[in-house]
Amino acid sequence: MNQLPLLNALRARLGEAHVLVGGDLSAYERDWRKRYHGRALAVVRPGSTAEVAEVVRLAAAHGVSIVPQGGNTGLVGGGVPDESGDQLLLSLLRLNRVRALDAANLTLTVEAGCLLQTVQDHAAAAGLLFPLSLASEGSCTIGGNLASNAGGTQVLRYGNARELCLGLEVVTAGGDVLQGLSGLRKDNSGYDLRDLFIGSEGTLGIITAATLKLYPAPRAQLTALASCDSLAQGVALLGLAQRVAQAGLSAFELMNQQSLALVAQHFAQLRQPLPAAPWTVLLELSDHEGEDHARGLLEALLQQALGDGVISDAVVAESLAQSQSLWHLREAIPLAQSEEGLNIKHDISLPVSAAAGFVAQMSERLAAGWPGMRLVCFGHLGDGNLHFNVQAPMGVDAAAFLREQEAAVNRVVYDAVCALGGSISAEHGIGQLKREELAARKDTTALTLMRAIKKALDPQGLFNPNRLL
Amino acid sequence: MNQLPLLNALRARLGEAHVLVGGDLSAYERDWRKRYHGRALAVVRPGSTAEVAEVVRLAAAHGVSIVPQGGNTGLVGGGVPDESGDQLLLSLLRLNRVRALDAANLTLTVEAGCLLQTVQDHAAAAGLLFPLSLASEGSCTIGGNLASNAGGTQVLRYGNARELCLGLEVVTAGGDVLQGLSGLRKDNSGYDLRDLFIGSEGTLGIITAATLKLYPAPRAQLTALASCDSLAQGVALLGLAQRVAQAGLSAFELMNQQSLALVAQHFAQLRQPLPAAPWTVLLELSDHEGEDHARGLLEALLQQALGDGVISDAVVAESLAQSQSLWHLREAIPLAQSEEGLNIKHDISLPVSAAAGFVAQMSERLAAGWPGMRLVCFGHLGDGNLHFNVQAPMGVDAAAFLREQEAAVNRVVYDAVCALGGSISAEHGIGQLKREELAARKDTTALTLMRAIKKALDPQGLFNPNRLL
Numbered sequence: 056m057n058q059l060p061l062l063n064a065l066r067a068r069l070g071e072a073h074v075l076v077g078g079d080l081s082a083y084e085r086d087w088r089k090r091y092h093g094r095a096l097a098v099v100r101p102g103s104t105a106e107v108a109e110v111v112r113l114a115a116a117h118g119v120s121i122v123p124q125g126g127n128t129g130l131v132g133g134g135v136p137d138e139s140g141d142q143l144l145l146s147l148l149r150l151n152r153v154r155a156l157d158a159a160n161l162t163l164t165v166e167a168g169c170l171l172q173t174v175q176d177h178a179a180a181a182g183l184l185f186p187l188s189l190a191s192e193g194s195c196t197i198g199g200n201l202a203s204n205a206g207g208t209q210v211l212r213y214g215n216a217r218e219l220c221l222g223l224e225v226v227t228a229g230g231d232v233l234q235g236l237s238g239l240r241k242d243n244s245g246y247d248l249r250d251l252f253i254g255s256e257g258t259l260g261i262i263t264a265a266t267l268k269l270y271p272a273p274r275a276q277l278t279a280l281a282s283c284d285s286l287a288q289g290v291a292l293l294g295l296a297q298r299v300a301q302a303g304l305s306a307f308e309l310m311n312q313q314s315l316a317l318v319a320q321h322f323a324q325l326r327q328p329l330p331a332a333p334w335t336v337l338l339e340l341s342d343h344e345g346e347d348h349a350r351g352l353l354e355a356l357l358q359q360a361l362g363d364g365v366i367s368d369a370v371v372a373e374s375l376a377q378s379q380s381l382w383h384l385r386e387a388i389p390l391a392q393s394e395e396g397l398n399i400k401h402d403i404s405l406p407v408s409a410a411a412g413f414v415a416q417m418s419e420r421l422a423a424g425w426p427g428m429r430l431v432c433f434g435h436l437g438d439g440n441l442h443f444n445v446q447a448p449m450g451v452d453a454a455a456f457l458r459e460q461e462a463a464v465n466r467v468v469y470d471a472v473c474a475l476g477g478s479i480s481a482e483h484g485i486g487q488l489k490r491e492e493l494a495a496r497k498d499t500t501a502l503t504l505m506r507a508i509k510k511a512l513d514p515q516g517l518f519n520p521n522r523l524l
Numbered sequence: 525m526n527q528l529p530l531l532n533a534l535r536a537r538l539g540e541a542h543v544l545v546g547g548d549l550s551a552y553e554r555d556w557r558k559r560y561h562g563r564a565l566a567v568v569r570p571g572s573t574a575e576v577a578e579v580v581r582l583a584a585a586h587g588v589s590i591v592p593q594g595g596n597t598g599l600v601g602g603g604v605p606d607e608s609g610d611q612l613l614l615s616l617l618r619l620n621r622v623r624a625l626d627a628a629n630l631t632l633t634v635e636a637g638c639l640l641q642t643v644q645d646h647a648a649a650a651g652l653l654f655p656l657s658l659a660s661e662g663s664c665t666i667g668g669n670l671a672s673n674a675g676g677t678q679v680l681r682y683g684n685a686r687e688l689c690l691g692l693e694v695v696t697a698g699g700d701v702l703q704g705l706s707g708l709r710k711d712n713s714g715y716d717l718r719d720l721f722i723g724s725e726g727t728l729g730i731i732t733a734a735t736l737k738l739y740p741a742p743r744a745q746l747t748a749l750a751s752c753d754s755l756a757q758g759v760a761l762l763g764l765a766q767r768v769a770q771a772g773l774s775a776f777e778l779m780n781q782q783s784l785a786l787v788a789q790h791f792a793q794l795r796q797p798l799p800a801a802p803w804t805v806l807l808e809l810s811d812h813e814g815e816d817h818a819r820g821l822l823e824a825l826l827q828q829a830l831g832d833g834v835i836s837d838a839v840v841a842e843s844l845a846q847s848q849s850l851w852h853l854r855e856a857i858p859l860a861q862s863e864e865g866l867n868i869k870h871d872i873s874l875p876v877s878a879a880a881g882f883v884a885q886m887s888e889r890l891a892a893g894w895p896g897m898r899l900v901c902f903g904h905l906g907d908g909n910l911h912f913n914v915q916a917p918m919g920v921d922a923a924a925f926l927r928e929q930e931a932a933v934n935r936v937v938y939d940a941v942c943a944l945g946g947s948i949s950a951e952h953g954i955g956q957l958k959r960e961e962l963a964a965r966k967d968t969t970a971l972t973l974m975r976a977i978k979k980a981l982d983p984q985g986l987f988n989p990n991r992l993l
Contacts, residue, residue, distance in 0.1 A: 159759060159877035160908070161766070204712050212771075215710060218687065231969040238875045240907040241684060242947040243673050243723055244954060244962055245992065246974045250719035254712055271767040290628060297630070298740040301812040302681075302771030343770040344821075352813075406707045408628035438709040439629070478711040485713060493713055500700045504981060505715045511980035512973060523714065 058096055058141075061117040065099055068109050073100040073149070083144050086135050087128055091487060093136035095122070095144040102149040104166075104224060104232055104263040111261065111517070112230035114143055120520050121145050123257040125168065125199025128191040130402070131486025133203065133256045133522050147198050150263055153177050161269045162221060162238040167198025167262050174267065183269040186213035186305075190386060198262045204254035206482030211437035212305040212341065213270070215482070217253045224264040225252050228513040236266045251508070256484050257519040259512045273341035276305070277349040278378040279357060281369040282332035286411040289334050291365045293407065293437055296338060299356045303349075306339035307437035308385050313446075314433045317391040318384055325383055328370045336366075336436070337385050339378075388433050392444060396453030398431065399445040399464045403472050404481035407439045413475055414441075420467055421445060425460065440481040443468065469496065485523045493523070527565055527610075530586040534568055537578050542569040542618070552613050555604050556597055560956060562605035564591070564613040571618040573635075573693060573701055573732040580730065580986070581699035583612055589989050590614050592726040594637065594668030597660040599871075600955025602672065602725045602991050616667050619732055622646050630738040631690060631707040636667025636731050643736065652738040655682035655774075659855065667731045673723035675951030680906035681774040681810065682739070684951070686722045693733040694721050697982040707735045720977070725953055726988040728981045742810035745774070746818040747847040748826060750838040751801035755880040758803050760834045762876065762906055765807060768825045772818075775808035776906035777854050782915075783902045786860035787853055794852055797839045805835075805905070806854050808847075857902050861913060865922030867900065868914040868933045872941050873950035876908045882944055883910075889936055890914060894929060909950040912937065938965065954992045962992070 065074045075083075075098040085092040096119065101107045114121050121143045124134040136142040150166035153173070157163075158181055165174055171192040178185040187200060189207035199205075201223070205216045213219060222237035225248075235249060252260050283289045289309055296304050312333050318325060329335065338356075342349035350371065357369045372378040392398055405413055414432060421428055427448030434442040445464050447456035469479050473496055485493050494502065502524075509516075509524055534543045544552075544567040554561040565588065570576045583590050590612045593603040605611040619635035622642070626632075627650055634643055640661040647654040656669060658676035668674075670692070674685045682688060691706030694717075704718060721729050752758045758778055765773050781802050787794060798804065811818035819840065826838045841847040861867055874882055883901060890897055896917030903911040914933050916925035938948050942965055954962050963971065971993075978993055 157875060157877050159763060160875040162875070204716075206710050206712075210710065214687075217716070218683075227969060227973065229969075229972070231972070233969045233973065234967045235970065237945065237947070239873045239945075239947055239950075241675050241679065241873045241904075241909045241950040243675075243951055244947050244949045244958075245723075245966060245970065246728075246977060247673075247686070247719045247723055248970060248973055250716045251977075254714075254716055259715075271770055273770070294628060299812065301740055301742070303812070343768065343772070404708045404710045406626060406629040406631070408626050435710075440710045476705075476707065478706070478708055478713050480712045481708075481710040482712055489713075497714060498703045500696060500702045501704060501714065501717060503698070503700070504696065504702065504717055507980040508715060508720075508977060511976040 091132035094140040095136040098144045125196030128195040130483040131488040133486030164266045184272045203484040222266040225260040275342045275346035279371040281366040283334040305341040308337040309436040311432040318387045321391040321394040397457045401443040402483040404440045405477040409475040560601035563609040564605040567613045594665030595663045597664040599952040600957040602955030633735045653741045672953045691735040694729040744811045744815035748840040750835040752803040774810040777806040778905040780901040787856045790860040790863040866926045870912040871952040873909045874946040878944040
């Protein structure tokens with residue numbers, strides 16, 4: 056179909072430089088894990104909310120669909136175009152202004168294309184904390200974080216991206232602008248539109264700006280590593296830590312032995328301060344009184360855990376540098392996995408009370424079905440969120456294992472997750488990757504409601520079609 | 525219209541005893557503040573989710589609309605039928621089972637008709653805390669709390685009802701049951717239907733059960749009262765308290781001089797430990813270490829505030845009994861207001877940074893327009909939520925003042941609230957009371973989206989018509 060009139064109208068509105076056609080557009084058209092590679096009619100880069108609305112109106116008038124994109128760091132193929140060459144890729148990266156910081160109200164209003172790191176830095180410069188924190192923070196955008204309801208390492212204390220947002224500005228499928236940049240902690244004036252757009256992966260509207268919650272920065276953050284003989288002990292340690300430290304507990308990360316073995320193998324320079332154990336936990340306290348207070352609390356907690364037989368060993372970081380090196384161990388796991396080769400990934404959540412039983416059951420089932428497979432299990436136990444990845448047996452071609460076994464492994468894992476009331480997507484979203492899985496497994500009434508909402512807010516199917524739903 | 529076939533079908537399904545027609549139904553048909561008095565076709569009291577779904581299907585088949593009701597403690601007329609005599613009043617009070625407590629997962633699953641107090645008690649019996657707390661907790665239901673996204677006194681630390689709910693079971697307008705009773709802290713598998721139903725005031729679906737978040741109970745709660753010369757100082761004290769105590773700060777309640785003067789006048793037996801001041805603040809710390817630790821922190825905070833000139837006087841409760849008597853002062857304000865007579869009430873929220881300017885501006889405007897009027901201003905400053913009530917001048921008939929001046933006073937107040945980015949309903953909702961105000965003042969794009977969602981989820985207009993929207 057001839058879309059020259061649309062492209063010319065877009066050029067007239069945005070300027071030639073911001074309507075990219077041809078050349079190497081792979082930075083926009085391919086997801087960073089290189090699982091999905093589409094082709095866009097054009098990449099458009101509006102510079103303001105008004106320009107986003109204009110693009111939406113023009114696209115609607117020409118019957119062309121739009122794929123919104125932030126930093127293109129998603130893990131489920133939700134932000135890249137399909138292969139038709141008919142879709143507009145709308146990059147939000149030029150909407151990158153910090154609009155307002157209100158220290159007394161503890162809020163920050165930013166445009167969608169701001170990098171997460173920029174948001175964090177802006178808060179920190181005012182002595183405040185924006186607590187969303189994840190591996191891609193240097194390149195992901197806050198708009199993408201909200202569209203996918205990102206999680207990360209401090210959810211236990213501060214919640215997901217959803218809980219950190221007070222208001223949104225959104226361009227609707229009608230090309231209107233929802234003026235919802237509220238900095239209010241309480242507002243019961245109508246339906247919760249904000250939370251409907253958050254996590255909708257660009258299928259209901261285009262988030263152009265957000266008002267975010269800030270917190271006073273903690274005076275100290277102190278990290279420890281502890282060894283557990285079983286996952287049940289890890290869960291018991293979590294309960295103890297929550298009772299002792301309550302909101303002070305800002306991270307509780309779990310790593311199985313295989314995870315740290317891969318780190319040792321591929322990153323030998325990272326010192327592992329504890330002997331190998333079936334499970335290792337990284338705890339972090341964020342303290343408003345100071346490091347001495349945090350240390351006293353953390354040491355008392357670990358003493359009690361040792362006395363109760365909940366942990367077998369522990370080490371508390373002596374310095375910020377040591378703290379960071381403990382975090383590096385945790386952060387190195389996905390990288391070590393990549394070094395080891397492709398694997399079958401699951402980003403699942405479960406009730407915390409079901410986690411140990413799930414892992415025990417799965418270890419047995421998967422070992423029986425795929426002898427020699429290696430379980431790389433790590434993640435945010437405090438949120439019930441496990442990254443539960445299956446690596447090919449030693450010596451087996453990883454790519455072939457992924458290609459041939461993924462569907463069957465997924466079936467076993469997701470069947471168990473669903474039977475236990477868990478979710479097949481804890482923090483990465485649905486996108487293209489899990490769209491069919493969602494359609495097959497989600498409560499049918501929920502699917503009916505979701506489809507009705509999609510149709511109500513985007514009757515033309517303009518926004519990110521065939522993603523999520 | 526002859527609805528005998530519907531009534532007979534309901535009786536056959538629910539039993540005669542649970543389809544009430546005639547007799548004194550005022551407990552269901554009239555709101556507790558006696559502002560709204562409707563008449564129902566019948567009051568139906570289903571005993572299970574399946575029975576609720578059956579009622580919905582029967583009502584839909586007969587073209588009869590449904591008004592869901594919990595404890596009938598709402599403040600905006602959202603839970604009583606209209607005067608037509610054509611609506612079914614669906615009481616959730618018989619759905620009052622506690623379904624499951626999962627201590628390791630810190631969740632409690634309850635049916636919608638459970639009293640809030642019952643939910644709190646159930647958590648407490650397991651050594652845990654369900655933090656939602658409000659004046660009507662002995663008679664309101666958790667279903668109503670969620671339908672109206674209730675706030676209360678601990679929002680600063682724990683959030684509104686919305687933030688305390690992980691999953692919902694809902695009967696849809698199609699008579700289906702949404703199985704969404706998730707106990708997950710992270711779940712990115714599709715649109716956030718939960719938050720759409722929360723706060724929708726029974727207009728989108730009928731909440732029949734919920735999975736709620738619990739917290740470890742704090743070891744100590746310690747309360748203090750402090751005097752401020754200006755509201756700007758109150759805001760400064762809030763900032764200081766948030767920096768010093770962070771999540772430990774569980775309440776920050778504001779009372780102006782007039783509020784406490786009415787309490788002194790009508791409840792002379794309640795001792796007021798500080799001399800009258802322009803503004804009084806009630807602070808509460810919830811501490812996981814113990815009372816000594818809390819006292820140290822609170823005293824250091826108040827010392828610093830005195831040194832900084834942010835407060836002029838303060839007293840820390842010496843015992844739990846003293847703590848409670850400080851709370852009684854705060855809780856007595858609405859009661860003292862009732863004793864004084866009817867008044868023009870506003871449940872507003874503002875960015876905290878705008879609160880002092882708003883009150884200064886309004887004091888002047890209202891005093892000029894209504895000489896002698898008395899401002900009774902109190903509420904949850906930590907959430908930017910003020911109950912900003914205008915009492916008739918001394919000696920003026922309160923009922924006449926309300927009747928004749930309410931519209932004009934509302935206009936002045938709401939104009940200023942909206943100009944400052946505030947909300948005309950912070951925690952009480954819209955219902956009948958503020959429906960026209962919402963239609964006139966809400967962002968038009970938001971209204972368009974809300975109407976589209978209502979039509980998509982309830983195309984027949986079955987649920988609570990002419991409420992909220």
